[in-house]
Amino acid sequence: MTLTTPALLFPAISLLLLAYTNRFLVIAQLIRSLYKQNVENPDMDIHKQIIHLRRRILAIRRMQVAGISSFIFCVLSMFAIYIQQMVVAHIVFGGSLVLLLISLCFSLYEVQISGQALNLQLKNLEDQREDSA
Template identity: 75%
Template sequence: MTITTPALLFPAISLLMLAYTNRFLVIAQLIRSLYKQNSENPDTDLRNQILHLRLRIVVIRRMQVAGILSFIFCVITMIALFLQFVELAYYLFGSSLVLLLISLCISLYEVQISGQALTVQLKNLEKKS
């Protein structure tokens, strides 16, 4: 393994972090909007949506933490390779890949939560029609 091997993950992790941050910001904006609506006109459905979005925020933060740790382990891998600690670099890079996998699995879970929430909302809309 050369120093460029862990560097190959930098663009992938960077793009993932950008996507995670965008998801976080959109959900935070939605929560603020729903909170304002709920304070003006209290509604159980709105409160439930806000609570559901809170879960998604927690999940997204966990995705971000795993992604950031993966990035950190990649950088430390490169330092270890630079200092010629090759065996340590293998373990660090493996850990980085595992953390990236964890981040992606948590992302998959968040997508499932999001899909379920939309399904519930569509059912509520169909009932009202």
């Protein structure tokens, strides 16, 4: 393993962290909007949506923590290579890959929660159509 091996993960991890941050910001804005709407006109469906969004925020924070930790381990791996501690470098780089995998698993979980929230909203739309028919 050379110094460039862990460096190859830098762009991938950076892009993932950017995507995670964008998800977080969009969901935070949506929560604020729904919260305000729910304060003005309390609705159980809005409350359920906020609960789903809260679960997504928690998943995104875990994704970010695992991604940042993976980035840190990459840097530590590069440092271990630099000081020619190859056994340590391999172990730390392996840890970086595991943390990246954990981050991606949380991302998959967050996507599933997102799908559930959309299904809830679509169900409400279908129920409204049936009630008006």
